[in-house]
Amino acid sequence: MTRLLLATRNAKKLVELRRILEAEGVTGVEVVGLDAVPEFPEAPETGATFEENALAKAADAARATGLPAVADDSGLAVDALNGMPGVLSARWSGAHGDDQANLDLLLGQIGDVPDERRGAAFVSAAALVLPDGTETVVRGEWPGTVVRAERGTNGFGYDPIFVPEGETRTAAELSAEEKDADSHRGRALRLLLPTLRELAGQ
Template sequence: MKILLATRNAAKLVELRRLAEGSGVEVLGLADVPEFPEAPETGATFAENALAKARDAATATGLPSVADDSGLAVDALNGMPGVLSARWSGRHGDDLANLNLLLGQVGDVPDERRGAAFVCAAALVVPGGAEEVVHGEWRGRIVRAPRGTNGFGYDPIFVPEGEQRTAAELSPEEKDADSHRGRAFRALLPHLEALSG
């Protein structure tokens, strides 16, 4: 059975394809379907944004569609950047600018108060049918300087609980096993497998 992952982020597509291996689900990306208008992310929550993207994709393509919205919630910033994570610096998807701005904002915060969590909401929308939203969270802390070259976004400054390495120093398999997106996508798999019957 084919499903569409409504994202332009190649890393997310690779991640869901890895997680779906052996499930009977073939994961397509936006490059595999005709272009359609994508509404901007204006929701106040990760779940609202994920659902809006999945609904748009399912309506436009007729395929069961999955979308996620995720970001970093920093305790010392009252949960920000949150839904604004990808555009925290003012330019959408400028990972380095976003990371550097965040490091500057928590520069004076002592190590014991640098807690954070990556949060993900993943939505599945079946055309004319069910909608499911699941959540995943990955707790950790923010370090003072980036480390590692795996991953993307804020991965180089996030050390998961129980780890000394940043998310960008973990292998893809290690990250899939624990990450917020991995947890959310795994929670969606039973729904996807039920569709493939």
């Protein structure tokens, strides 16, 4: 059984990657999070792009643990804000990871933007770094629009205000399986599957 480190302390991301691997029939890989390995100094996310941040996190984790490591950096790019909050999504309101404050600030900022100009996309870059230094970086995008009020309780972050293209429900109103099938992170992680299958010896 190959151990694969997902460089996150976010339990929901761990569950998501495990679900995707299971759904795709990838066995022989045990996905563990940062809580399952000895602590190491994690570099701050200072990259200008999702790809830079994801690669830095995965490379740090692979170097420190000797395990193959996956990391993702994701966020919401809003057309009316010229692609922001983008890489600043998790700390848009100033405090890192305050989902409600981030969401409230964003809704306030585009309050006057008409419905037809409220386009946005969730973006996820995922990086896989092997102990030998081999790097794979991929990107998944999930286009949609930002609605005016929160709906749903299944998601986190900006999910309650994001309606994916072709949907009437917000990302927070979708089931976990529906979200995995279509989400930006699901799309990015699936692009890593060929390398993950090799790791699993499949």
